[in-house]
Amino acid sequence: MELFKQTAFFYSITGVSIFCIGLYGLIAYDHFIRKTIAMNIMGTGLFLALVALAHRGPEGTPDPVPHGMVLTGIVVSVSATALLLGMVVYLFLETGATDLKGLIKKRERDK
């Protein structure tokens, strides 16, 4: 437990908790926008753990390589989010569905 009093380990555990909350939300909720929020929360948790663990250098100097990777990761996750939301809007305008259940119902009605 002494270990988790260090900033690096304290925040990486916070990151793990946020990641798991996001994972739960991604599976448990139906609405596509809610799922996308959950996916973004998972990503933030992951970035938090990675940057926190980069903070273990001597004299508290952080390692810049994970920082660069997280920077890249944030930009990639905004691309994925935009693509997902673009498809959510398209699906909604075409079918009126905002979740998988609505989509299945619409398909059964059409038959």
Add this chain to the structure above:
Amino acid sequence: MNVSAFDCIIAPTLILLAWLAMRIKDLFVGIVLFILFGLLTALTWVELQAPDIALVEAAIGAGVVGALFLGCLGIIESRQGIYQFPMERKRRSLLWIPVLSLAAILCWSISQLPPETQGLGNLVRNSLLDSGVTNPVTAVILNFRGYDTLLEIGVLFLAAVAIVSLRFFEPAKLDSRLAPNSRVFLFFLQLLTPSIVLVSAYLLWQGTNYPGGAFQAGAILTGGGVLLLLAKVSLPLDYRNPWLRLAVVSGFAGFLLTGLGMMGIGMMFLEYPVTYAKWVIVLIEILATVSSGLILLTLFSGCAGFLGITRRGGDGTL
């Protein structure tokens, strides 16, 4: 370094906000809480001595992503009516078992890591003189790990291509009569637009030596573009225009061609000559700023219905 009182406040708040942002009944409130979560995360990056990430998080993670979500929700709610989304009240209690086990495994494996490690920090600091810049994070993303950033711009470009290919949303009807005519807003807009360009250029230039860089600058330009779109100022976002296409691809193409050009003068792919490294990096960053700003604006326009020529079928009915 040990945990401070600030850490003890911010970490539980982050967890609570993450939980509420997903759980809360009204999606709009959820999105606002998510933006708040992003801003608090930016504060956490500062606490973890990662100011470069803090800038990106505040501009992209909270700003652009928040605008994307609100734009998307705006389209859905304007057609569906603002009703309380039925909360999926499923008893998912069993789902907690695998999720909590995963959390336990991850915590255990983190506790097995050595409490102090060099990482690659020293390697980066020792080769910083060869990189042409003095900000270690800029050196990593544009010089030492150039592949990552090249592919990152590639992913961003692909997302824009995909969004533009989906553009059978409502045509972008920008009716200037519907523009917000509040004088406070217009004054604010006039004041903010030039300062946004200035701040963006400053972030771009100082990125070589201090926190900042191409993506931060691009995201801030996007913020300005979003503001102008919301004020119904029509921006040249017509993808039939070849110059727009050229500007959007310039970040990726410029980076790739620079890398290939270095091979032409007998160096490795994406290796820069030490004496000119700074100028090569600045050139790539300028192109990346313009194209990432345009791409992020395209992504916003796609999600918020500002993009598009005509709907497929053409009659514009839903």
